[in-house]
Amino acid sequence: MVERTQTDGAFELVDVSVSYGNEMAVGGVTMSIPEHAVTALIGPSGCGKSTLLRCLNRMNDELGDVTVDGTILLDGQDIYARTMDPVELRIRVGQVFQKPNPFPMSIYDNVAYGPRTHGLRGKAELDAVVEESLKRAALWNEVKDALKKHAFELSGGQQQRLCIARALATEPEVLLMDEPASALDPISTQQIEDTIAELKESVTIVIVTHNMQQAARISDRTAFMLRESMDRPATLIEIGETRMMFTNPGDKRTEAYITGRFG
Amino acid sequence: MIAASGWLAIVILAAIAIFLFFNATRSFEEVGLWKMVSGEFWYPTSDPAQYGFLPSEAGSLWVTIVGLVVCVPLGVMSAIYISEFASRRFKDIAKSLIEFMAAIPSVVFGLIGLALLVPWTQKLFNLDTGLTAFSAGVMIGILTLPTIVSIAEDAMHAVPQDLRMGSLALGNTRWQTAYKVIVPAASSGIFAAVMLGLGRAIGETMVVLMLAGNSGLIPSQPFVSARTLPGTIAGELGEVIQGGQHYSVLFAMGLVLFVVTFLVNLAADSVLERQRRRWRR
Numbered sequence: 001m002v003e004r005t006q007t008d009g010a011f012e013l014v015d016v017s018v019s020y021g022n023e024m025a026v027g028g029v030t031m032s033i034p035e036h037a038v039t040a041l042i043g044p045s046g047c048g049k050s051t052l053l054r055c056l057n058r059m060n061d062e063l064g065d066v067t068v069d070g071t072i073l074l075d076g077q078d079i080y081a082r083t084m085d086p087v088e089l090r091i092r093v094g095q096v097f098q099k100p101n102p103f104p105m106s107i108y109d110n111v112a113y114g115p116r117t118h119g120l121r122g123k124a125e126l127d128a129v130v131e132e133s134l135k136r137a138a139l140w141n142e143v144k145d146a147l148k149k150h151a152f153e154l155s156g157g158q159q160q161r162l163c164i165a166r167a168l169a170t171e172p173e174v175l176l177m178d179e180p181a182s183a184l185d186p187i188s189t190q191q192i193e194d195t196i197a198e199l200k201e202s203v204t205i206v207i208v209t210h211n212m213q214q215a216a217r218i219s220d221r222t223a224f225m226l227r228e229s230m231d232r233p234a235t236l237i238e239i240g241e242t243r244m245m246f247t248n249p250g251d252k253r254t255e256a257y258i259t260g261r262f263g
Numbered sequence: 264m265i266a267a268s269g270w271l272a273i274v275i276l277a278a279i280a281i282f283l284f285f286n287a288t289r290s291f292e293e294v295g296l297w298k299m300v301s302g303e304f305w306y307p308t309s310d311p312a313q314y315g316f317l318p319s320e321a322g323s324l325w326v327t328i329v330g331l332v333v334c335v336p337l338g339v340m341s342a343i344y345i346s347e348f349a350s351r352r353f354k355d356i357a358k359s360l361i362e363f364m365a366a367i368p369s370v371v372f373g374l375i376g377l378a379l380l381v382p383w384t385q386k387l388f389n390l391d392t393g394l395t396a397f398s399a400g401v402m403i404g405i406l407t408l409p410t411i412v413s414i415a416e417d418a419m420h421a422v423p424q425d426l427r428m429g430s431l432a433l434g435n436t437r438w439q440t441a442y443k444v445i446v447p448a449a450s451s452g453i454f455a456a457v458m459l460g461l462g463r464a465i466g467e468t469m470v471v472l473m474l475a476g477n478s479g480l481i482p483s484q485p486f487v488s489a490r491t492l493p494g495t496i497a498g499e500l501g502e503v504i505q506g507g508q509h510y511s512v513l514f515a516m517g518l519v520l521f522v523v524t525f526l527v528n529l530a531a532d533s534v535l536e537r538q539r540r541r542w543r544r
C-alpha cells in the first residue's frame with residue numbers, strides 16, 4: 001500500500017470568495033472543517049454549496065473563468081499556494097459526484113484507475129487495494145465474484161458505491177460528496193449513508209445535500225448557506241454541531257429553512 | 264413518405280450496382296472478371312489489349328496506406344487537442360477553419376501538391392520524378408484530415424463531462440484523462456472517423472490523377488509513379504469508344520471499386536454496431 005505521512009484532513013477556510021467571471025457567487029466564508037467527522041453543507045438551490053465544495057479539491061480550476069479568493073488550509077497547508085499541485089491535492093482530497101460516473105471499463109479497472117495512475121503496478125498490490133476499497137465502500141460482497149464485469153452492468157446504487165470505492169482507492173484524507181444520493185432510490189440511499197457512517201472513522205467527509213433529514217442523520221456538523229438576493233453573493237449563515245443546528249439554531253434564517261418555511 | 268425515402272436510398276444503391284454490372288458485362292464475356300482483377304498488365308491500346316487491374320489496385324493500396332499514415336495520427340491528435348485542451352476561443356476558430364478546409368475542392372489540393380509537394384518529394388528522396396504514390400498519398404492524407412478531425416472531435420466531445428471530472432478528481436492530469444478515459448470512451452466514433460477517412464482516400468480521384476504519375480507498372484513501394492482505380496477510370500473514360508471493350512472494362516473497374524468501398528463501410532458498421540451493443544449494457 002502507498003505509504004504516506006499521516007495527516008488528518010482538517011480544513012480551515014478564511015474569508016473565501018468564489019467568482020464566476022465578474023460575478024461573485026460565494027462571498028466571505030470562514031469556517032473550520034474538523035478531521036474524521038462528517039460536515040454537511042445545506043441550503044436552498046443556488047446557494048453556492050457545490051461551488052464551495054469544489055474549492056476544496058480545486059475542481060473549480062477546471063471550469064475556466066472561476067477565481068477563488070481568501071485562504072484555504074488543509075492541515076495547515078495553503079492549497080491555493082503556487083507550490084501546491086492540484087493533481088497532488090486531488091489524491092489527498094477525493095470526490096464523489098451527484099450522478100454515478102463510473103468509467104466505461106470493468107469494476108476492477110474502475111477501482112484500480114487512481115492507484116495505477118499514481119504508479120502502483122504489482123498485481124498483488126492492486127488486488128489488495130481493490131478489495132480493500134470495495135470493502136470500505138460496502139460493495140465487496142456484491143461484486144467479489146464479478147470484478148471483470150463491465151461497471152455499467154451494476155445498478156445505480158452499486159455504481160455510486162463503486163465511485164466511492166474508486167475515490168477511496170487513492171487513500172484520500174478527505175472525501176467530498178456532492179449530493180451523492182440524490183439520484184438514487186431510498187434503499188441505495190440508506191446503503192450510502194451507512195457507508196458514510198463507517199468511513200468517517202478514517203476520512204474526513206464533506207457532504208453537500210438538499211435533504212435536511214439526511215444532514216441530520218449522518219453529519220456531525222452542519223453549515224447553512226444562503227443567497228439572500230440575486231445581486232449579492234451567497235454567504236455562510238452559520239455552522240455548528242448538527243444537533244444544535246437542528247434543535248436550537250442561532251439564526252432565524254436557519255430556523256426558517258430547517259422548519260421548511262422556504263427553499 | 265419517410266419510409267419511401269428510406270427505401271429510395273436502397274433502390275439507388277441497387278440501381279448503381281446493376282447499372283455498373285450491365286455496362287461491364289461485355290468485359291466479363293470477352294476478358295473475364297478474374298483475368299482483369301488479377302491481371303498484371305494494363306495495356307488497353309495494344310493489340311491484343313491487356314486489361315490487368317493489378318497496377319491500379321496496388322497503386323490504390325499504396326496511396327491509401329500513405330494517406331492513412333499521414334492523416335490518422337495527425338487527425339486523432341488534433342481532435343484530442345481541440346476537444347480536451349484548447350480554450351473555447353481557439354476551439355471555435357479551429358472548428359470553423361477545419362470545416363472550411365473540408366470545403367476546398369480537391370483540385371486545389373492537387374495544384375498545391377504539384378507546385379510544392381512533388382518537387383520536394385523528388386529532391387528529398389532523390390527520385391527521377393516527384394509524381395509518385397507517396398506524393399499523392401500525403402496530399403490525400405491532408406485532404407482527409409478535416410473529415411477525421413471533425414468526426415473524432417465530435418465523438419470525444421460527446422463523452423459525458425462527468426467522466427472527465429471523475430478522472431480529474433482522482434488526481435489525473437488532463438493528458439492522462441484524455442488517453443485513459445476519453446479516447447477509449449470515444450473509440451467507436453474515432454474508428455468511424457478513420458473508416459470514413461479511408462473511404463474518402465480510396466475514392467479520391469483528382470489528386471491522384473494530378474500527383475501520382477499514372478504509370479502502368481505495379482508499384483512495389485510508394486516512391487514510384489503509380490495509378491489508382493479511380494484515377495484510371497477518370498483518366499481514360501473520356502478517350503474510349505462508348506460501348507466498346509475498353510469502355511466496358513472501365514465499368515468493371517468501377518464495380519470493383521464499388522464493392523471495395525461497400526465492404527469497408529460494412530466492416531466499419533459491424534464494428535460500430537458491436538461497440539454500441541457493448542455500451543448499451
